[in-house]
Amino acid sequence: MATTQYRIVSGTDSDIHDEPHLPESRLTVREIHAHVDERDLRPETIADRFNLDIADVYEALAYYHSNPEEMRAAEQRHERANAVASERSSMTPPNDA
Template sequence: MATQQYRIVAAEDSEIHGEPHIEGSRVTVQDVHARVEKRGLAPERVAERYNVDIADIYEALAYYHNNPEEMRRVEQRHERAAAEARARSSLAPPDN
């Protein structure tokens, strides 16, 4: 029987901003989740766009749901970074 090799690099082993990602790529689990489950893109389309196997997309989604605390920390880090960037920006939305 063949042994399944998983291709998700966990956050603690990741060199991509400490985020879990698909091994051999810069595609993060968070980005896959956002595109498929939040934006409604088809997993096949995301796989084509990033030039990864469709199995990698489904594995990333499974990882997201199997590691809720880790993914919550990643999302909070993203939210803090976005808030800090907005606070530093000198751009203001137009007046209506």
């Protein structure tokens, strides 16, 4: 079975993210997947909106679906970070009692 070579920058090799993203871009594979698969935007729309080659969008989607464990781990890290940020930015002052 052939091994697929991706241009995607892995989270461990990235200087800007802890998750896979397009080279020379801050746009993550997870974000592209969310735009296309969860928000029902067409890959062409994402390419136009973010000034990407359409092949980059499809490569990110292929990477997402070919690496489910890595993407699940990235999503869990993102959810934990959001939970921590939400707790820290609460508008309710702490009890001094």
